[in-house]
Amino acid sequence: MDPIRTILAEWTSEVPESEIRKLLKQKTKYYLAGGLPGNLPTKIFPEILRELADYYDSDEQNVINEFQYGPTAGHPGLQKVLAERLAKRDKIPGISGEQDYEKVFISTGSQQGTYLVLDILINKGDIIITPSPAYLGFVTACVKVGGHVVTAPTDEYGLIPEYVENTIVKAEEGFGKKVKLLYVVSDSDNPKGTTLPVKRREALFNIAEQYDVMILEDQAYKEIQFEEKRKPIKSFDKDNTRVIYASTTSKEAAPIRIGYNILPDELFKEAEKAKGYIDLCTPTLTQRLAEVYYRKYIDEELPKIVQKYKEQKEITYKALVETFPEGEYTNPTGGFFIWFQAKGEKAYTFDVDKFNQEVLYPNEVLIVPGGAFYPPKGSSYDEEAREIKPLKVIKGGMRIGYSFLKKELIGEGVRRLGKLLTEHL
Ligand SMILES: Cc1ncc(COP(=O)(O)O)c(C=O)c1O
The missing domain is CATH 3.40.640.10 (Type I PLP-dependent aspartate aminotransferase-like (Major domain))
Incomplete structure (x- = not known):
């Protein structure tokens, strides 16, 4: 065994690398994976930095106090x-x-x-x-x-x-x-x-x-x-x-x-x-x-930013309804993500991880597979058995992030995803 492995803390072998960090390294045209905020106050932050620069310039004590x-x-x-x-x-x-x-x-x-x-x-x-x-x-x-x-x-x-x-x-x-x-x-x-x-x-x-x-x-x-x-x-x-x-x-x-x-x-x-x-x-x-x-x-900027996310969500939702195969999906009233999962047993058997890498990525689309949103080990309450069971993973689910992609590309990307899902599910 690699000598370094023998000195590592136990948790390092129990906890895998984050699925999202891995996906952040993959670049693609229709990026529906990591939840990066795409709408930032681009004009305001430089303005604040200039304001702060003036404040620091005005008295060296300000620098000593705050670069501290x-x-x-x-x-x-x-x-x-x-x-x-x-x-x-x-x-x-x-x-x-x-x-x-x-x-x-x-x-x-x-x-x-x-x-x-x-x-x-x-x-x-x-x-x-x-x-x-x-x-x-x-x-x-x-x-x-x-x-x-x-x-x-x-x-x-x-x-x-x-x-x-x-x-x-x-x-x-x-x-x-x-x-x-x-x-x-x-x-x-x-x-x-x-x-x-x-x-x-x-x-x-x-x-x-x-x-x-x-x-x-x-x-x-x-x-x-x-x-x-x-x-x-x-x-x-x-x-x-x-x-x-x-x-x-x-x-x-x-x-x-x-x-x-x-x-x-x-x-x-x-x-x-x-x-x-x-x-x-x-x-x-x-x-x-x-x-x-x-x-x-913030009070002036936030409503404009929220409106943009709302439009992005609406485009995503519409494309999903028009092109996805049968399944369960959410219609969020906020945030960055829509969830889709295959219907019935396929929610537990359809391998979205494989589908993401072998089908979506070569077609310039990426989402986050549902299996990423579970701990590496644990238990689940099973509502049918009314008992605690071994961890139950909805690996036939996927998170579709609409927060980052430009409005113009989202509809196209989600429709492409819907078409590929219909072919493979
Ligand atoms: C539900 C939830 N909590 C916390 C965080 C972490 O946020 P922060 O950037 O403040 O660390 C995230 C980031 O994606 C999140 O989705």
Whole structure:
């Protein structure tokens, strides 16, 4: 055996390379794979950088202060703007405006924020419930930290509260330990694009209270909404004890690696401690860029950006309806993705991974195969058997990302995908 392999930590052989990182290396004309934001405020960011340059030029002390290590939990200027926004737009309990800025935890992307949650909560074998399918950057991280992922079924609205409750009961019975964490992407989930109705949000909150399970609510797509915005699960958490709220600039502004999170007090302190050992602090310069954008520009820019994503989604959906073979698909009201899966048994047998590489790629199309949105190991709640079973993977599913490709190419790309699917499914 290669001597280097023998010294690597065990998780390195349990956790495979991310499917999406691999697909990001493949370039193609009709790129419907990675969820890269294609609509960014291209004129505004250079403008902000010029504004910041003037500020740094005006006094060298400004450079010394800001090209510097900053507080681990975030730069107060950014925390203040975000506290104000979280109070006004998201109605987060306990955040009434700028003055509550110290309750906003800045992370280096929400990827770091959700990883820190796992880092401080999960011991080997602890149970985490996730949707089936779920954001691969989270489910795989669960396995990396030693967690046991149990997936719960979803429909066209996302997690189904009754099945989540059954999953908790059966997992606790079967594995003899309490479920620790429930992961929910309430708005426009990745990969299915589903949005939870408010009734389901409330029901999930009540289930979490009843079974004493912490919820991690990932609101990555909360600002990319084509219809009215719904209140987050966090809004039911009046005492800030049950729901960890994770959000990010990545989709609504740009992936400048800034996440913003609200955590129960005790968890905030532990996350701050853990972050100290990971990166000491998020770079101040990017936080300053975000601070100015959120203070002065976002309210004007965001509706224009959302409108573009909406058009991209509509083109994708129309082409899908016109050209795809029989199957199940979502019609998202926000976010970056549509999900399609083969009908019946083929949802579990059709090898989309092979289809992607051997058929789509040579035809200049790429999507992300459904199998990517599952942990490398884990269990699933089976709604028919009403039991926990070995991990059940919808590998006959696919995520179609409409966020990056120019409007002019999307319809053509999705129609080509539909034609090839009809020939091969
Ligand atoms: C649901 C979800 N959560 C979190 C992230 C990570 O976002 P960030 O860029 O802030 O790390 C993503 C990115 O694709 C995502 O889709």
